Amino acid sequence: MALLTNRCLLIDGDKIAAITPDPPSNCDIAVDLDYGLVLPGFLNLHNHCLSSVPFRGLTEGLVTSNFLDDIVFALLLPLGDLVTKELTSAELKAVLALGLLEVIKGGSTTLVDQFRNTQTVSFDLAEEMGLRFYGAPYLFSPKRAAHQGPTEHKELGQNGDLKRCLDLFYQYDGAADGRIRVAFGPHGTDTCEPELLRAISKAAQERNCPITLHFGYSWSEVNTIRDRYGMGLAEYLDSLGLLGPRVLAVHCICCDQRDLRRLQQTNTTIVHCPRSYARGGVATSFQRFADEGIRTTIGTDGYCMDMVGEISAAGILAKLASGRAAQPSAWELVRAVTIESATALGREDIGRIAPGCRADLLIVDMERPHLQPVSDPITTFVWNAGRADVWGVMVDGRLLVREYRYLWGDELEITRAGRAAVQRIWEMESCQEIVAKAQGNAMRSIGGGVSDSPRDH
Numbered sequence: 073m074a075l076l077t078n079r080c081l082l083i084d085g086d087k088i089a090a091i092t093p094d095p096p097s098n099c100d101i102a103v104d105l106d107y108g109l110v111l112p113g114f115l116n117l118h119n120h121c122l123s124s125v126p127f128r129g130l131t132e133g134l135v136t137s138n139f140l141d142d143i144v145f146a147l148l149l150p151l152g153d154l155v156t157k158e159l160t161s162a163e164l165k166a167v168l169a170l171g172l173l174e175v176i177k178g179g180s181t182t183l184v185d186q187f188r189n190t191q192t193v194s195f196d197l198a199e200e201m202g203l204r205f206y207g208a209p210y211l212f213s214p215k216r217a218a219h220q221g222p223t224e225h226k227e228l229g230q231n232g233d234l235k236r237c238l239d240l241f242y243q244y245d246g247a248a249d250g251r252i253r254v255a256f257g258p259h260g261t262d263t264c265e266p267e268l269l270r271a272i273s274k275a276a277q278e279r280n281c282p283i284t285l286h287f288g289y290s291w292s293e294v295n296t297i298r299d300r301y302g303m304g305l306a307e308y309l310d311s312l313g314l315l316g317p318r319v320l321a322v323h324c325i326c327c328d329q330r331d332l333r334r335l336q337q338t339n340t341t342i343v344h345c346p347r348s349y350a351r352g353g354v355a356t357s358f359q360r361f362a363d364e365g366i367r368t369t370i371g372t373d374g375y376c377m378d379m380v381g382e383i384s385a386a387g388i389l390a391k392l393a394s395g396r397a398a399q400p401s402a403w404e405l406v407r408a409v410t411i412e413s414a415t416a417l418g419r420e421d422i423g424r425i426a427p428g429c430r431a432d433l434l435i436v437d438m439e440r441p442h443l444q445p446v447s448d449p450i451t452t453f454v455w456n457a458g459r460a461d462v463w464g465v466m467v468d469g470r471l472l473v474r475e476y477r478y479l480w481g482d483e484l485e486i487t488r489a490g491r492a493a494v495q496r497i498w499e500m501e502s503c504q505e506i507v508a509k510a511q512g513n514a515m516r517s518i519g520g521g522v523s524d525s526p527r528d529h
């Protein structure tokens with residue numbers, strides 16, 4: 073990765089045609105910024121679009137003893153069930169559109185998103201909104217998924233068969249000139265039976281598809297795998313043929329050194345999602361994985377779907393964890409969400425700026441007060457910029473955002489429709505009950521104000 077200055081980038085169709093010192097004699101559309109920084113579009117390798125918008129503002133400040141029980145099982149899953157059951161298809165689309173708008177304006181040009189396999193509108197909407205999209209419908213073993221957590225979530229168990237995923241593969245993979253892809257998304261090691269994981273590995277290999285799964289995401293998962301199969305997490309997955317260069321292992325916070333060594337040896341990718349856990353008081357470190365020589369990438373995990381903010385958070389949290397100011401560098405973080413992430417998806421045509429590559433780009437106007445003066449643009453961008461500084465977003469040679477505004481739809485309309493759909497759910501008594509239970513006495517209602525009862529400490 074290198075920085076080129078005073079260059080013109082010529083786009084022809086969906087590809088980068090040339091990088092030249094002088095402007096072309098003519099072109100259809102021109103963008104000319106005195107202090108414009110052009111970056112490869114970021115790849116957000118783990119997200120749940122539909123987990124973000126309906127939960128906005130509800131998951132912070134919970135009194136948690138255990139991230140998984142108190143946030144995931146007490147709030148995210150039951151509210152996710154309610155959202156799935158109650159939203160009309162038009163409302164579901166509105167919520168997803170608001171989420172994807174956030175994703176795009178947060179600097180992602182490629183998104184890997186995991187969702188219930190009934191929510192296939194995700195594929196259609198990603199195409200409609202111009203994003204490069206890898207949809208990974210969840211795969212579960214009903215028996216295992218139904219018994220996860222303190223309450224049963226039968227809904228999950230019914231939502232994950234491989235045949236359905238293969239049908240979706242044939243329906244959507246390669247749509248929109250290849251912008252829409254299908255990945256295999258087993259939920260986790262403890263929610264899928266070994267037979268299912270083996271079948272997924274085979275199906276993905278035959279179709280050259282990425283596999284993404286939650287891995288090392290809780291201590292109960294580690295203990296479950298140890299109790300059931302007498303193996304560590306990585307050893308277990310490896311025995312099923314489910315580690316390798318096309319596997320995205322998401323989180324890995326409960327991996328021990330032996331797990332990490334095996335991930336490195338098998339060339340498996342880690343997707344690090346620092347802010348998702350940080351909101352629950354759980355520290356994670358990008359550098360812990362990078363130090364082991366593992367390809368370490370970044371995702372937003374359905375929380376603040378803002379890749380500009382996420383890479384900065386990954387950097388700061390890693391520095392705090394190691395006490396080392398120099399690592400990771402801004403360049404390493406940008407590399408993680410561009411070239412390294414593209415490699416993890418088996419793509420040499422995205423995540424970089426070179427002739428012949430897809431024109432997936434971010435444009436940042438560096439002539440803003442908080443970004444000047446600029447010494448090293450990448451360093452200034454990572455440590456000083458925010459998502460509101462993303463001037464332009466381009467996917468396949470088409471500008472989705474220009475001068476900070478989304479061009480493929482009315483931002484205000486998308487925002488209002490998404491809000492109305494979530495507001496209706498929030499006003500339901502069953503929703504109020506779930507939230508009140510998860511939040512204890514800290515907040516008695518949502519959408520209507522915060523209770524004055526003191527928060528439990």
Ligand SMILES: [Zn+2]
Pocket residue numbers: 118119120286322373
């Ligand atoms: Zn996740």
